[in-house]
Amino acid sequence: DAMVIQNPRYQVTQFGKPVTLSCSQTLNHNVMYWYQQKSSQAPKLLFHYYDKDFNNEADTPDNFQSRRPNTSFCFLDIRSPGLGDAAMYLCATSRGTGSSTDTQYFGPGTRLTVL
């Protein structure tokens, strides 16, 4: 089945220690998104890639970076995690039709704990 895969499902890191979260997709979609979801809140968009074009949300901290080496993979790098970065991180993909009907499909998420 075509899908969005996130690894690992659970990640523990130490305060200030860089961490990388991984997302891959078999849908061959043009767009990949990263969201941060804190407890009991809605997901918040951090940034997205259309193909290799990176699009950052205005309020995303510089501590968060992303890489997309190819169509299938996208990485979220947190350079110096703080306690406030503990959250569920969700990856999503969409075809990238440029329309409001462009549906996003989500992966299972990675829950990040910062000690």
Next chain:
Amino acid sequence: AQSVTQLGSHVSVSEGALVLLRCNYSSSVPPYLFWYVQYPNQGLQLLLKYTSAATLVKGINGFEAEFKKSETSFHLTKPSAHMSDAAEYFCAVSEARGSASKIIFGSGTRLSIRP
């Protein structure tokens, strides 16, 4: 700017009872609306979407939603609740963002099912 408002952060129903989760939208253009479900420690799964083809939209797991322009509503219903329906439900509206899309989520409604 588009937005959605979910009425009730927590809804509890008995197994077998009607499920009704409320969502109202605000949009100056025809909206494209979605309902997503999130089970504990999981990603978001698309339940159904409204893209103006039909006002009554049927989704997975027996859920459906009706788009009512006069009431600016897109409430989610299921005739008979099952224990497995316990989850967080997000209403969302989508808007085009360049070649991608941006989802504006509601604050979520946690559905509990009583035996």
